[in-house]
Amino acid sequence: MTRTLRDLVKGFPRSTDGFPAALAFCKKHKVPAAVVTTLKVCAFKGWIECDSGLRLGSFAKLPSANRGVHRRALDNGFLIVGECPNGDPLAVELATKKMVYISHDVMHEQDEEDEWDDKSVARTNLTIDRFWSRAEDEKDFPCDYYAATE
Numbered sequence: 001m002t003r004t005l006r007d008l009v010k011g012f013p014r015s016t017d018g019f020p021a022a023l024a025f026c027k028k029h030k031v032p033a034a035v036v037t038t039l040k041v042c043a044f045k046g047w048i049e050c051d052s053g054l055r056l057g058s059f060a061k062l063p064s065a066n067r068g069v070h071r072r073a074l075d076n077g078f079l080i081v082g083e084c085p086n087g088d089p090l091a092v093e094l095a096t097k098k099m100v101y102i103s104h105d106v107m108h109e110q111d112e113e114d115e116w117d118d119k120s121v122a123r124t125n126l127t128i129d130r131f132w133s134r135a136e137d138e139k140d141f142p143c144d145y146y147a148a149t150e
Helices: 005-009 019-028 033-042 059-065 069-075 104-109 128-137 145-149
Strands: 078-083 089-093 098-102 121-123
Touching: 005 033, 005 128, 019 033, 019 059, 033 059, 033 078, 033 128, 059 078, 069 078, 069 089, 078 098, 098 145, 104 145, 121 145
Parallel strands: none
Antiparallel strands: 078 089, 089 098, 098 121
16 A cells, blocks of 8 residues: 555644745745645644654745755755755655655765765655655665665
8 A cells, every 4th residue: 555645644733834934935946836735744843753764854844944955955956855864865856756865975075066966866766655655664765875875
């Protein structure tokens, strides 16, 4: 059975704090409507931690994420929506609407103007729903960039 993101966040306290700002943030940064629709179910407070250790961030907090690595991610076509236990960001590649792991080690070694490539991004073929469903259900699901590249 394929679970959805809605299934994963069921029962978590909902929050509308910052929700209009999150929608405006997505519009400003041209986040595809399909991604926004999926992420809208994540207007809860705080983080959701999966058994794999991956953490899904709250959609309502997106506007506060427009600095540092989040800005660089957006500049490179990615929207950060979570993190790995070691601090590697998890993001949606806006062009493909698929999830990626971003190596925080490689990313910090690059100059600010460098584009991110396959040395810093491990792409998956998973939509947001499938990624988080598998992260919750699969015991050996990759827990960071390096595990995803093996």
